[in-house]
Amino acid sequence: MVYRIEANVAASNVLSAEPALRQRVEEVLTGILETADEIRRLGEHDLSGIGSHPMRVRVANCVVWYTLDLERLSAKVLLIDRTDHRAGGESSQVARIHGT
Numbered sequence: 001m002v003y004r005i006e007a008n009v010a011a012s013n014v015l016s017a018e019p020a021l022r023q024r025v026e027e028v029l030t031g032i033l034e035t036a037d038e039i040r041r042l043g044e045h046d047l048s049g050i051g052s053h054p055m056r057v058r059v060a061n062c063v064v065w066y067t068l069d070l071e072r073l074s075a076k077v078l079l080i081d082r083t084d085h086r087a088g089g090e091s092s093q094v095a096r097i098h099g100t
Contacts, residue, residue, distance in 0.1 A: 003033040007077035014080050025059050029066060029075040032057065040070055054078055 005026045007015055015022035040047050051069045058064075065079035 001034070001037065001073060003030050003037075004072065004074040005029050005077070006074055011077040011080050015077070021060060021062065025062075025064055025077065028057055028059050028064075029077070033068060033070075033073060033075055036068055036070055037073060 015025060036047060036050065039045050047070060051067050054065050054067055056063050056065045061083055063081040063083065064077055065081070066075050066077050068075050
């Protein structure tokens with residue numbers, strides 16, 4: 001199967017500027033797509049409507065918001081929240097990249 005990872009303009013700009021992050025995001029989202037596709041093929045769970053709700057996953061120092069389209073076997077990155085770890089183990093947002 002060929003899975004596609006897409007991104008809106010803002011997220012694409014961030015990923016283009018950081019090839020290592022792009023590669024890791026593509027790996028993680030491809031794994032999620034493979035798993036969702038397998039669940040759908042087994043028919044044990046109803047995944048209809050999964051693409052209508054944004055989901056998030058942590059990748060490196062970022063939270064990546066995305067949607068899935070199982071009919072097209074694709075994921076679309078909507079937003080990247082970049083975080084860093086400050087003293088005391090608290091996670092603080094240092095950059096938020098919105099897309100349209």
